[in-house]
Amino acid sequence: MTCDAPAPAAPPSPAGPVWRSYGGKRRTTRTLRVRVSAALLAATVLAVLLVPPLVQLDQQAVDLAAKLQAPSWEHPFGTDDVGRDLLLRCVYGLRVSLLVGVAAALTATVIGTAVGAAAGALGGWADRGIMRIVDTVSSVPHLLLGIFIVAMFRPGVWPVVVSVALTHWLSTARIVRAEVLSLRSRPYIDAAVSGGASRWRVTVRHLLPGVMPQAALAAVLMVPHAMWHESALSFLGLGLPTHTASLGTLIQGARGSLLAGQWWPTLFPGLLIILPTLAIAGLAGAWRERINPRRRSELML
């Protein structure tokens, strides 16, 4: 074969290259989504952490002369029906909601992972028994069960956390069990057993680290859900006492003024439920794409 001189390079066409890749564009959308979500979440967290210490105002300060004022420079979110500043109330409410969301999601994930890993690792009768209990508990509507648990305590933040956590570990338990079952049949578990590993060691050293990405993803997705539950319980008047600002109590308290045409006491707390939810869901979606087994080089078959 003769070695020809390289063919003259094609003249750059004004319409751009012939080959078009859509991969770059799709990656850009994903990056944009991650960045927007991260920025929103960061803004929310910063607001929650920084506004109360910086703005030395009393969120409970009643000013009946300034009641139900529309958003203005003085009160960017307006005031509520007893003249409290809504921006401040919303930030405090978000604080409580995020606290409940994160605490409940963490507790639910720990319970769910423990139960799911126990069922998956023990197998046999233990597995069947545990999963039937899970099925039984999940056959009760979980908002109803949550109301029942909350009703046993005095109103406050921790009863709500307990109620949301105790009703939301079931899906995590199912996810973790399924993952453990699939990992358990891999040859590296056989190799560990042959090397003398006890059942406990196999579970803790080889199975649980393998399910951690999935469990963590479930936990992250649980945070907005738990926030919604807190709002729902408070809206029903069962969660937090009415004077404690939470997104749910704010919306609940604003129902009357909404009917009278004052939209701001409902809109802003509502937006503050939706925005962090979307931001967390956006980040979790990107994370889920990352831990997709097809993209994980170490488990490529």
Next chain:
Amino acid sequence: MLELRAITAGYDRRAPVVRGVSLTVAPGEAVGLLGPSGCGKSTLARVAALLHRPDAGTVVLDGTPVHRWRHRAPRDRRTAFGVVFQQARLSADPRLTLSDLIAEPLRATGRRAEAPERVAELAETVGLTADLLTRRPHEVSDGQLQRACLARALVLRPRWLVCDEMTAMLDASTSAALVAVVEDYRARTGAGLLSVGHDHTLLRRWCDRTVHWDDLRAPAPRPAEPVAAGHAPA
């Protein structure tokens, strides 16, 4: 003496993969088990290494039957076997570095103190350089990973080795190197070997004795069924 007596095993009691198979490996003997793909030789290897409980039949180890175990065989029995599987990629925990991988059996049996010394010694035996030991399975080649898996199988100084298609995924020089490591270990310790495979030439050269799967089968073999028969209505 490792005796498999009339083993019936499988993953569904109604359709066992292995039916009434008997096989004996004397101490220090190397037995090669040949058979076509899917015949059940890997399952038999798992039974021999006490990783799979047979539905019927007994595994007799040095004259005492290993029996009455529900999920796992007793630990001291299990660790008498070093097992190497066909797919190194799947038989290594993806989160452990190669040195942790090799040391894992020592840690699991409470002999953590010996680990650094044994790992260095075995890495040299199987031909792994020090920089490879800090990598994780997805950062090394199949051949390098299989070397680490062989080192892990030898780390507890087993009296029996079970190699399930150890060299099937490897190139000729790596295969030869690993077989040499196994032979060297056996020459020093007098360990017995059950090597499963379908490579006649390799197993005949490697082992003292090769047996073909068909010669192990029970007198009444399972009738040959066409593959599609399982899906057709009766």
